[in-house]
Amino acid sequence: MLGNFFGPKSIAVIGVSRSPEKVGHVILRNLIDGGFKGKIFVVNPNAEEILQFTSYASITDVKDAVDLAIIAVPTEEVVKVVEQCGKKGIRDVIIVTSGFREVGNHVLDRKLEKMLAKYAIRCVGPNCLGCFDAHTKVDSLFLPRYRLTRPKEGGISFICQSGAVGSAILDLATEEGYGFAKFCSYGNAMNVDESDIMEYLGTDEKTKVICLYVEGIMDGKKFLRAAKKVSAKKPVIAIKGGTTEQGAKATLSHTGSLAGSAEIYAGAFRQAGVIQAHSLEEMFNYAKILEKSMRPAGDRVLVITNGGGYGILSTDAIVRNGLQMAAFSAPVARQLRKAMPSLVTIANPLDLVGDATTARYKAALDAALSDSNVDAVLLIVLYQTPLITTDIVDVIIEANDLKKKPIAVVSTGGEFTELLKKKLEEQNIPCYTFPEQAVGALRALVGYHIKK
Amino acid sequence: MLGNFFGPKSIAVIGVSRSPEKVGHVILRNLIDGGFKGKIFVVNPNAEEILQFTSYASITDVKDAVDLAIIAVPTEEVVKVVEQCGKKGIRDVIIVTSGFREVGNHVLDRKLEKMLAKYAIRCVGPNCLGCFDAHTKVDSLFLPRYRLTRPKEGGISFICQSGAVGSAILDLATEEGYGFAKFCSYGNAMNVDESDIMEYLGTDEKTKVICLYVEGIMDGKKFLRAAKKVSAKKPVIAIKGGTTEQGAKATLSHTGSLAGSAEIYAGAFRQAGVIQAHSLEEMFNYAKILEKSMRPAGDRVLVITNGGGYGILSTDAIVRNGLQMAAFSAPVARQLRKAMPSLVTIANPLDLVGDATTARYKAALDAALSDSNVDAVLLIVLYQTPLITTDIVDVIIEANDLKKKPIAVVSTGGEFTELLKKKLEEQNIPCYTFPEQAVGALRALVGYHIKK
Numbered sequence: 075m076l077g078n079f080f081g082p083k084s085i086a087v088i089g090v091s092r093s094p095e096k097v098g099h100v101i102l103r104n105l106i107d108g109g110f111k112g113k114i115f116v117v118n119p120n121a122e123e124i125l126q127f128t129s130y131a132s133i134t135d136v137k138d139a140v141d142l143a144i145i146a147v148p149t150e151e152v153v154k155v156v157e158q159c160g161k162k163g164i165r166d167v168i169i170v171t172s173g174f175r176e177v178g179n180h181v182l183d184r185k186l187e188k189m190l191a192k193y194a195i196r197c198v199g200p201n202c203l204g205c206f207d208a209h210t211k212v213d214s215l216f217l218p219r220y221r222l223t224r225p226k227e228g229g230i231s232f233i234c235q236s237g238a239v240g241s242a243i244l245d246l247a248t249e250e251g252y253g254f255a256k257f258c259s260y261g262n263a264m265n266v267d268e269s270d271i272m273e274y275l276g277t278d279e280k281t282k283v284i285c286l287y288v289e290g291i292m293d294g295k296k297f298l299r300a301a302k303k304v305s306a307k308k309p310v311i312a313i314k315g316g317t318t319e320q321g322a323k324a325t326l327s328h329t330g331s332l333a334g335s336a337e338i339y340a341g342a343f344r345q346a347g348v349i350q351a352h353s354l355e356e357m358f359n360y361a362k363i364l365e366k367s368m369r370p371a372g373d374r375v376l377v378i379t380n381g382g383g384y385g386i387l388s389t390d391a392i393v394r395n396g397l398q399m400a401a402f403s404a405p406v407a408r409q410l411r412k413a414m415p416s417l418v419t420i421a422n423p424l425d426l427v428g429d430a431t432t433a434r435y436k437a438a439l440d441a442a443l444s445d446s447n448v449d450a451v452l453l454i455v456l457y458q459t460p461l462i463t464t465d466i467v468d469v470i471i472e473a474n475d476l477k478k479k480p481i482a483v484v485s486t487g488g489e490f491t492e493l494l495k496k497k498l499e500e501q502n503i504p505c506y507t508f509p510e511q512a513v514g515a516l517r518a519l520v521g522y523h524i525k526k
Numbered sequence: 527m528l529g530n531f532f533g534p535k536s537i538a539v540i541g542v543s544r545s546p547e548k549v550g551h552v553i554l555r556n557l558i559d560g561g562f563k564g565k566i567f568v569v570n571p572n573a574e575e576i577l578q579f580t581s582y583a584s585i586t587d588v589k590d591a592v593d594l595a596i597i598a599v600p601t602e603e604v605v606k607v608v609e610q611c612g613k614k615g616i617r618d619v620i621i622v623t624s625g626f627r628e629v630g631n632h633v634l635d636r637k638l639e640k641m642l643a644k645y646a647i648r649c650v651g652p653n654c655l656g657c658f659d660a661h662t663k664v665d666s667l668f669l670p671r672y673r674l675t676r677p678k679e680g681g682i683s684f685i686c687q688s689g690a691v692g693s694a695i696l697d698l699a700t701e702e703g704y705g706f707a708k709f710c711s712y713g714n715a716m717n718v719d720e721s722d723i724m725e726y727l728g729t730d731e732k733t734k735v736i737c738l739y740v741e742g743i744m745d746g747k748k749f750l751r752a753a754k755k756v757s758a759k760k761p762v763i764a765i766k767g768g769t770t771e772q773g774a775k776a777t778l779s780h781t782g783s784l785a786g787s788a789e790i791y792a793g794a795f796r797q798a799g800v801i802q803a804h805s806l807e808e809m810f811n812y813a814k815i816l817e818k819s820m821r822p823a824g825d826r827v828l829v830i831t832n833g834g835g836y837g838i839l840s841t842d843a844i845v846r847n848g849l850q851m852a853a854f855s856a857p858v859a860r861q862l863r864k865a866m867p868s869l870v871t872i873a874n875p876l877d878l879v880g881d882a883t884t885a886r887y888k889a890a891l892d893a894a895l896s897d898s899n900v901d902a903v904l905l906i907v908l909y910q911t912p913l914i915t916t917d918i919v920d921v922i923i924e925a926n927d928l929k930k931k932p933i934a935v936v937s938t939g940g941e942f943t944e945l946l947k948k949k950l951e952e953q954n955i956p957c958y959t960f961p962e963q964a965v966g967a968l969r970a971l972v973g974y975h976i977k978k
Contacts, residue, residue, distance in 0.1 A: 095912065172880075177869060222910040223940045238833025238880065241910040242938035246959065249940035289838060315835055320851050321842035324834075324875050353962040354839070354938070381690025382776075383767055386741060387806070390773035399772050417629060423776050428624070428690065458674040458693040460547060486694035486806070488675040488701035507698065510805040 076266065076274040078166040079198060080207040080256050082141030084113035086133055086164070088155055089147035089171075090124050097170060097216040098146035099124070107219060108211040115140060133158045142166045144204065144214045149173030152200065153185050160193025168214045169199035175262050176201050183264075190265055202261025203237040206244070208254045209280055215259075217241055228253010229282030229365040231275045233268055235260065235289050236315070243287075243354060251499050252362065255280035267292055269300040276304035283364040285357055286312040286348075289325045298346050305347035309364040309522045313351045314339045349518050359511050360518040363504040367480040369523040372449035374400035375516060377423035378438045379454035380430035380462065384484065384509055385423030388452055391513035397520060406445040413437040428459055432466040439473045439481075450520070452512055454484045457491045467494050471501045480519060482512045528718065528726040530618040531650055532659040532708050534593030536565035538585055538616070540607055541599035541623075542576050549622060549668040550598035551576070559671060560663040567592060585610045594618045596656065596666045601625030604652065605637050612645025620666045621651035627714055628653050635716075642717055654713025655689040658696070660706045661732055667711075669693055680705010681734030681817040683727045685720050687712065687741050688767070695739075695806060703951050704814065707732040719744055721752040728756035735816040737809055738764040738800075741777045750798050757799035761816040761974045765803045766791045801970050811963050812970040815956040819932035821975040824901040826852035827968060829875035830890045831906035832882035832914065836936065836961055837875030840904055843965035849972060858897040865889040880911055884918040891925045891933075902972070904964055906936045909943045919946050923953045932971060934964045 085105065090098040098118075102125055105114055114127060115136045121129040130136055133143060133155070143159045145152060145167055152171050159167055175183040190197050198204055204214030208227045215222065222241050225248040232254065234240030240259040247254065255278065258271050268288055275281045284304065291297045304310055316325035317336035343350045349364075351357035375397050379385040392399055399422050402410065407420050414420065414434065417427050426434045435455070442451045455466060474481050483498055483505045485491050495505045506512035537557065542550040550570075554577055557566055567588045568579040575581055582588050585595060585607070595611050597604060597619055604623050611619055627635045642649050650656055656666030660679045667674065674693050677700040684706065686692030692711040699706065707730065710723050720740055727733045736756065743749045756762055768777035769788035795802045801816075803809035827849050831837040844851055851874050854862065859872050866872065866886065869879050878886045887907070894903045907918060926933050935950055935957045937943050947957045958964035 100912075217910050217912065221912070221942050223942075234835075236833060236835025236838075238831075238908050238911065239835035239839075242833065242836075242908045242943075245910055245939035245943065249944070287835065289835065313839075315838035316842065318842045318845035320845050321838050324838045324841045324873075324877075353843075353960055355960045355962065379690075381688065381694065383686075383688025383691035383739065383741065384694070386688075386767035386773050386776045387691075387765075389776045390768065390770045391805075393770035393772050421776075425776075456690050456694045458669050458697055459690065460552075460669065460673070487697035490673050490675075491694075491697065492701070508805055508807045510807065 078141045079205045080212055081210045082112055084140050086115040086117060086140045086143045088117040088133055088143055088145045090116045090118045092121055092124055100216045100218055101144055101146060101214055104213045104219060108213045110211040133162050140164050145169045146171060153189050156189045160195055166196050168204035169197055170202060170204055170214060170216055172201035174200050187264060196266055197264050198266050199261045203240055203259035206257040223248040225252055225254040230254050230361050231256040231281040232285045233258050233271045234287045236287060239287050269296045272304050273300045276307050283308060283361050284310045285361050289315040298342060301346035301348050309349060311349045311351050311357050311360050312343055313357050349522060359515045363482060363515040363519050366502045366504050367519055368477055370449045370480050370520055373520045373524060374398040374449045375452050376400040376442045376448040377452045379423055380426045380459055381454060381456045382425045384454045385425050388509040388513060389423055391510045395513050395517040397517055400448040403445050403447045406441050410441045429461050431461045432463045432469060435466055436469045443473060443478045450480045450516055452482055457485060457487055457494055467497045470498060474503050482516055484509050484512045530593045531657045532664055533662045534564055536592050538567040538569060538592045538595045540569040540585055540595055540597045542568045542570045544573055544576055552668045552670055553596055553598060553666055556665045556671060560665045562663040585614050592616050597621045605641050608641045612647055618648050620656035621649055622654060622656055622666060622668055624653035626652050639716060648718055649716050650718050651713045655692055655711035658709040675700040677704055677706040682706050682813050683708040683733040684737045685710050685723045686739045688739060691739050721749045724756050725752045728759050735760060735813050736762045737813050741767040750794060753798035753800050761801060763801045763803050763809050763812050764795055765809050801974060811967045815934060815967040815971050818954045818956050819971055820929055822901045822932050822972055825972045825976060826850040826901045827904050828852040828894045828900045829904045831875055832878045832911055833908045834877045836906045837877050840961040840965060841875055843962045847965050847969040849969055852900040855897050855899045858893050862893045881913050883913045884915045884921055887918055888921045895925060895930045902932045902968055904934055909937060909939055909946055919949045922950060926955050934968055936961050936964045
């Protein structure tokens with residue numbers, strides 16, 4: 075139903091200024107630079123040509139079919155432009171323009187609502203960044219690409235009530251190499267809201283995990299219904315802004331939506347199978363493993379490490395997160411005993427000690443994957459120690475490619491570490507900087523698949 | 527008392543192999559490459575010259591005075607070498623060699639202990655990385671610099687029971703631009719333990735904040751005494767590995783030290799004025815602000831933002847962390863009202879909205895610094911929005927240089943953001959990626975200075 079917002083064959087950008095820094099112009103440039111493959115039409119009554127595109131005086135002058143209009147005209151022109159879109163037969167519009175309900179302009183709000191209804195137009199916005207699709211390159215985000223880099227293709231989709239949160243997170247995610255499917259900042263949610271988008275993403279093949287930042291949910295029942303349905307198919311992670319009384323007050327003045335109490339939201343999320351994150355950092359730590367990892371058979375985690383301290387911190391985190399420390403089965407333990415030098419104690423955490431070699435890691439990983447007492451592996455590799463060779467990356471990738479058990483990797487360090495980490499991430503292995511982050515993510519993975 | 531470990535005029539490295547990958551050789555190379563200014567003596571009976579240094583058959587052959595010996599000989603030679611050091615009159619040694627108590631070799635352990643006592647030698651180690659000083663370039667860390675980059679000069683000192691945790695963290699800290707004073711991995715703590723090092727760092731002018739990773743503390747009373755004394759002078763942040771029962775079991779096999787219960791440690795830390803961190807990430811988030819920021823007058827935080835969602839998440843975090851949301855005094859609010867466009871609501875969080883300019887930030891910062899109702903500023907700058915100019919960095923630096931109130935900055939993003947963040951960090955402004963991190967750090971700052 076919302077397909078045109080993410081995969082239109084043709085887009086009209088209405089309100090493209092000739093000034094490169096103006097919103098409409100930035101959007102046009104982003105569609106071009108991003109490589110949007112469909113047709114693009116430009117509307118500006120005061121220009122003949124912009125960036126080598128013919129500029130139409132009105133959308134009604136465009137003869138070709140237009141699947142999606144991105145509207146970036148001044149506030150007072152929006153309703154008129156929507157009417158023209160309606161007449162032209164366009165049924166999907168993104169209105170990035172602000173100045174409606176969120177600033178108390180309820181009269182204009184109602185006018186716009188009526189006009190949309192008259193022509194049965196679905197509208198993302200107003201007062202939003204709109205949509206970005208990493209695969210089709212639809213991009214209504216009116217922020218220049220030098221300020222906000224766009225993420226590569228991947229399986230995370232992000233629904234975000236706040237444009238600023240959305241753009242900052244997209245930018246960071248790109249820097250950190252996360253892959254995205256779709257992004258939508260829906261602003262005032264005039265007739266397309268978080269539930270509609272979530273439901274659409276539930277059916278989207280590219281989307282493996284859905285992240286959601288909401289401040290207030292307008293229609294709680296609709297949300298519960300949609301979330302239940304979607305979370306049965308793929309993980310939904312949500313973070314709720316305004317969970318404290320004072321935060322809720324701030325919410326009211328931000329988007330005019332009612333925040334509701336923390337407990338109500340926590341309960342609703344739980345009921346709907348939605349994983350609740352308590353910080354943006356948590357949300358993306360969870361998304362990474364839920365995008366990349368398979369379903370674990372249970373909650374028993376084996377920790378393999380070359381840093382004893384990290385093993386201990388991981389154990390603490392596993393216990394605190396309500397997961398189980400796996401115990402090797404007797405035959406696997408015997409086999410490992412033979413493969414390991416006497417300094418290595420066969421236990422969990424399995425501390426391969428400071429002179430751990432890549433071969434030792436391989437033996438440990440093999441044992442973990444073959445042992446039915448182990449459901450998931452937390453693999454800590456500190457690349458600072460001298461005998462770890464860079465081909466350990468291949469050992470980990472091979473083990474992960476067997477698709478026997480989820481493997482999460484922890485590596486802390488500088489340039490050398492980051493290089494090896496990047497290689498693992500590219501091969502769909504979720505990597506974390508600190509043990510506590512990886513364990514939190516494992517808990518989310520187990521929670522989604524097992525402990526519903 | 528421990529001055530020779532960090533600022534010796536001369537160092538002897540005992541056990542320098544000719545093979546570049548061996549521990550002693552790596553240490554020598556690091557001293558040279560790091561730029562240690564004092565004299566260096568090399569001991570290896572089977573070589574005449576190593577890396578252009580004369581190689582002595584024994585430390586007793588060295589005629590000059592030697593302040594510090596770094597011992598990297600095989601386990602079975604350690605006691606003999608310590609005796610030679612004793613005869614030579616060396617009173618401070620770092621023994622990086624392992625194979626003592628931590629592997630159950632208690633006989634050798636006692637021999638070494640006796641020998642150290644006989645000559646009244648202070649010993650960091652055995653089974654440790656030893657010491658690193660970012661200012662003097664003392665460096666016994668036997669990890670090559672291409673794997674473990676060394677941090678720049680700064681005010682954070684880190685005492686770490688686990689070598690692996692220590693090296694990984696140092697490496698990461700370098701990558702993230704943290705400045706260090708001193709680092710010490712003390713291993714088995716034969717006669718220099720965490721309390722001794724902490725007490726020494728308490729008197730060290732370069733050290734502004736002390737971080738501590740411990741798995742077990744041998745002498746609880748000594749630790750409490752030292753921690754109380756030191757934390758009255760400068761902040762001490764500690765993270766305790768093995769706070770769960772299973773984590774404690776892992777601790778026992780790692781360093782042979784008794785972990786003790788989480789509650790006992792939490793109580794002891796509180797009593798001693800030590801700030802407890804619950805993850806390595808938290809520890810360094812705290813250290814950054816405690817190193818750089820002044821004492822706040824109270825716990826009332828003002829949030830300034832150009833992203834409404836971030837303002838809400840920050841408010842939630844402030845309330846959850848037991849801090850207060852500041853309220854502008856009437857005159858400052860009136861003044862701000864005049865300076866701000868009507869879309870900006872004068873409130874906390876102060877949302878400068880999406881078209882925020884650098885000038886708007888300046889006005890907001892001025893107001894915050896002049897208002898006695900505000901104790902600290904949480905400044906969120908999302909550089910993705912179009913009207914923020916890069917000179918906002920100068921505005922923030924100027925405000926911070928007035929030294930009126932602590933300012934913590936939150937910026938989330940990619941390359942462009944990281945660039946501006948780096949400039950702020952260089953001017954001693956603590957920067958964070960997410961609001962929750964900055965608020966946690968502010969709580970630590972307020973907790974140390976106010977809510978003892």
